[in-house]
Amino acid sequence: MHTIFRSTRLVFFFSKSVAISIVCFLLMACSSDKSSPPASSVSPEIQNASPVARIVNPEDGSAFTQGDRILFSGAGTDSEDGTLSNASLAWSSNLDGALGTGTSLSTTTLSVGTHQITLTATDSKSATGSAVISIVIAPLFQISGTISTAGRNTADGDTNDPYEAFMPNNDLATAQKLLNPATVSGFLTKSPTSGGASGNDRFAIYPDEDDVFQITLAAGQTIYLQTADWLEQDSTANDLDLYLIDSQGALLDSSFGTGRAEQLNISQGGDFYIWVNAYSGTSNYVLTISDAVADSQTETTKENLNIGDEFIVGQALVKLQDGKFAATGNSVNRIALAATSLGLRAETTIPGRANLMTFDLDRKAAGLVSGSGSILQAVQRVGIYIAPEIAAKLTTLQHIKALRKQAGVAFAEPNRIRHAAFTPNDNFYSQQWDFPVINVPNAWDLADDGSGAIVAVIDSGVYLDHPDLMGQLVPGYDFVSDPAGSGDGDGIDNHPDDPGDGASIGTSSFHGTHVAGTIAARTNNSQGVAGIAYNARIMPLRALGALGGTDADIAQCIYYSAGLSNSSGTLPSQPAHIINMSLGGPGQSQTLAEAIKAARDAGVIVIAAAGNESTDGFYSPADEEGVIAVSAVGQDGLKAGYSNFGPYIDVTAPGGNLLNDPGILSTSAQDDGTGLRAPAYKAMQGTSMAAPHMSGVMALMKSVYPALGPDALDALLFNNQITTDIGAAGRDDLYGYGLIDAVQAVHAAQQLSGGGSLPGYLTVNPITYDFGSHSETVVKVQASNALLRIAQIVNEAAWLTVTAQAVNDRGLGDYHLQVDRTGLTPARYSAGVEFVADNNQRSELRIYMTVLPSGGKTGGTVGLVYVLLLNEDATESLHTVEAVSVANGYHFSISDIRSGNYRLAAGTDHDNDQYVCDSGEACGAYPTMDNSLPLLVNSNLENLEFMVNPDTQLVPKDAAIAKIFQKKKWLPLQPR
DSSP states (O other): OOOOOOOOOOEEOOOHHHHHHHHHHHHHHHSOOTTSOOGGGSOOOOOOEEEEEEEEEOOTTEEEETTOEEEEEEEEEOSTTOOOEEOEEEEEETTTOOEEESSEEEGGGSOSEEEEEEEEEEOTTOOEEEEEEEEEEEOOEEEEEEEEOOTTEEEOTTOSOTTSOOOOOOSGGGOEEOOSSEEEEEEEESSOOTTTTTSOOTTSSSOBOEEEEEEEEOTTOEEEEEETTOBTTBTTTSEEEEEEEETTSBEEEEEOOSSSEEEEEOSSOEEEEEEEEEEESEEEEEEEEESSOOTTTOOOOTTOOOTTSOBOTTEEEEEEOTTSSOOOSOHHHHHHHHHHHTTOEESOOOTTSOEEEEOOTTSOOTTOOOGGGSHHHHHHHHTOBOOHHHHHHHHHHHHHHHHHTSTTEEEEEOOBEEEEOOBOOOOOOOOOTHHHHTTHHHHHTTTOOOTTOEEEEEEBOBOTTOTTTTTSBOOOEEOOOOHHHHSSSSSSBSOOBOOOOOSSTTOOOOHHHHHHHHHHOOOSSSSSOOOTTTTSEEEEEEOOBTTBEEHHHHHHHHHHHTTOOOTTSOOOSSOOSEEEEOEEEESOOHHHHHHHHHHHHTTOEEEEEOOSSSSOSOEETTTSTTOEEEEEEOTTSSBOTTOOOSTTOOEEEEOOOTTTSOOEEEEEEEEOSSSOEEEEEEEEBSHHHHHHHHHHHHHHHHHHOTTOOHHHHHHHHHTTSSEEOOSSSSSBTTTBTOEEOHHHHHHHHHHHHTTOOOOOOEEEESSEEEOTTOOEEEEEEEESSSSOOEEEEEEOOTTEEEEEEEEOTTSOEEEEEEEOOTTOOSEEEEEEEEEEETTSOEEEEEEEEEEOOGGGGOSOOOSSOEEEEEETTSOOEEEEEEOEEETTEEEEEEEEEOSEEEEEEEEOOTTOSSEESOTTSEEEESBOSSSBOOEEESSOEEEEEEEOEEOSSOOOOOGGGHHHHTTTOOEEOOOO
């Protein structure tokens, strides 16, 4: 079955009797015969040479395995004209008396052991020649065992592997049912696959664009799709999208980006359909439905486009790449001309920025596919109902997705709507309990009042006539660009007065006024409330109208506050030192990310509310890089129930909890429905109220130490110099680095002002890691300056090993982490690893790991599994068999194996490219995927066990086969 031909020397053997006969014959031919005729009249007789018996392979003493063949040959000059002709061959073995004839010998006829093989060649003249060789016949062995897979695993019913069972799931009527939780490994293709590597693709003629699944989901669960064959250099080449449909067939939500990962969060439980669609290209995929996506799996989803998000239809924020469009006219004209060439209208034309552009929904933007390629056509194909307003949002997103394919477009994204991050309440309370909680009165005793600091409040504007804010404001701007939703009847102007956002009498929030009062309300004026930094100044910037605010308008506020060019064409007389954004919403914005980076680079401290959804989902702008994200506590010092949490939280502050405390009291206004307003005070709750506490304390620090900037603030936070640690020791996902403390903050500022230096700090990336089904990972430890070195690593878990992998002489760099589940009770495990610097500064990594019960390892399926026996260095597949599906997983058996060291692996071939273990396919190795070890086969082996699971991380782990993984291929299948 697997013959090996070895190159050997040709070895000749003559029996002693044959040699003597030849000698005697020659002697007779030389003697005199008087009766013979004269030489001149008699032709010489042709002498018969004895045939030569040859054993072509092997050399003497070679080892064979049953099933190999030995090749023979024999020839002599037995014809009258002296030509060479073959002789008949016969062989025999001394070990078991085996006899035979012919030019080859199959070792299957020989018993195991050492044989003396005698070969005799006989020609037509009965002359003979012989050869003798010793060979060893080694036995063949068999290995067998069971492959299990996690119970949550399942396979797409219609992958491209033609040998798998076929169950179409292309529409709602044929939806494939899933259990919950589930991990699905699947395959989709936008176009026919043209036969593929094997020439027998399932989708060689008709594509497989859609997979539909039916499932019952619970509130808080996450649907996470990974496009296995996504290409970073061309994100639109292989692009899969994710949709959520209700039980009646109506489209609810989508994740419609151009990145590798798509994600949907379930806000309300029920019965749903999940639709995975091939927007372009061909790819394997992994679809995960779980309570939460592990940090180790989550990828940035800033490219996602969700119809469930709030955004303005017919609008996009588009940034153009330099040098990609004709250099005709000035930069402003180039932007306008480029927009026209893309089928858009440029509403703003600021060079080097994301600009607001609009388009008609009933017209085709540049590059938008039509006909069967339209998303609306795909919706009809799958049998989904789509409401007109959802169709408008979906069409807007497809325009944006099409724009992302265009040369010259750096990025395109929806103009998302953000809302104030607070929970309104009409109750009025006369106590400001929140100030003592963070030591504000004691900070005032240090003679600090915020003088000289300017805080930009990007919000709903400020009620400019409020007596407690009179004299506390510097000129600001109104950047609400849509007159229809502005509340004041016009577009952008230099009057950031808050007209109110309520639809009826007394319902306006006056949110920005409340935020401004917490930061810098007039103090010691015998009325109203006090502000934390009462001699600081507020720069009111209006971004939130009656319907909320858009990313386009918020970004312009950020640029203006930092003294950078913006759509108003004006700049403040003095830029702000601190930005407070008590607003936000789901979905990352590259437009906001660039604006925040520009402000931070200009030295501005950016602070944002963490959000009030009580989730750890992405919330912008708080989750953007460079932002200080503030969560909220109530009067009891515990996280408020509404407050968001997660790895992006930096600090916590009082936000109130009106179920248990009076809330946060601050300045507000009262509207009577006629346009008249009156000053008021109101108690509210929310992370909107927590963020200005942080901003106010930063203003106190800025007045003491004017050089305070974002990098210095990061160092102080990392080193716990301005917070009180609450919750779990060290940084945690509820409170970040702790509760802000005004006294500690002012003391730190005084030390810096007096010539003190900032201590260095360590960072570890990532800060949390969930191993999932894997056992190894690598994390990176870095320091803020060139002096720090690692002094100690504190590891809480006996089951976790931390080893320096690639570090410098200060211990900074890559660390290898490995878990050992041996002997552990099935449970969910968590542990911390602290990296401690020589100045005692610490950075903690949080580790999660699950040990499944024995029954939890089986019960799932990953489709048709191929089992491969490899050579020891895993470079060649020697045997390939199909595993048989059984009740507890898969059974396999491989026969005719020679003695030696091997590796054993298994996987699926969903894309039918004749390679198992491609990215996104199921894969496993013996004894584990993370640590495949050589398997010594010198006897029959039974009951071998290992696991095969979908490749949810899309990253290889085992060093012995890493070079194969780097090619994105693992092991070639034998022809099937």
